[in-house]
Amino acid sequence: MSVPNRAALAEEYAKRVSIDELVRRFGIHRTTVHRLAAQAGVAVRRRGLDEPGRQEATRLYEQGMTLEEVAAELGVGDPTVRSAVVACGGTIRSRGRRPATI
Numbered sequence: 422m423s424v425p426n427r428a429a430l431a432e433e434y435a436k437r438v439s440i441d442e443l444v445r446r447f448g449i450h451r452t453t454v455h456r457l458a459a460q461a462g463v464a465v466r467r468r469g470l471d472e473p474g475r476q477e478a479t480r481l482y483e484q485g486m487t488l489e490e491v492a493a494e495l496g497v498g499d500p501t502v503r504s505a506v507v508a509c510g511g512t513i514r515s516r517g518r519r520p521a522t523i
Contacts, residue, residue, distance in 0.1 A: 422447070422449065422457070426447060427457055427460075427461065428461070430443060430447055430454065430457055430458070430461075431457065431458055431461035431462075431463050433446075434454065434457075434458040434463055434466075435458075435463045437466075437496035438496070439492060439493060439496055439497065439498060440454055440455075440466075440498065441498045441499075466496065469497070469501055470495065470497060470501060470505050474495060474497075474505070475505035475508055475509055476509060477495065478491050478495055478497075478501075478502045478505040478506060478509075479505060479506050479509040479511050481494060481495075482502065482506050482511060483506075483511060488502045488503055488506075488513075
């Protein structure tokens with residue numbers, strides 16, 4: 422990977438762009454994302470959410486955000502949000518239109 426791409430990756434990682442997005446954008450493995458970020462001096466994020474993070478993910482999802490939107494907001498992958506919602510007793514909505522809010 423070129424030096425400018427490594428710098429761009431580190432910058433995006435520091436801005437909390439999701440690992441899945443960086444993998445897609447740069448065409449590298451997720452472990453490579455972590456390694457390059459660490460080499461650039463960026464603090465490596467822990468994978469997953471702690472208890473307050475799981476509760477926040479559940480709250481956002483229950484307020485009507487999609488799994489993808491919550492994941493982007495919290496800097497994690499969609500499966501992490503799904504697991505958090507289920508762990509907190511929430512129910513995953515079926516795909517399709519969002520329910521209308523009043």
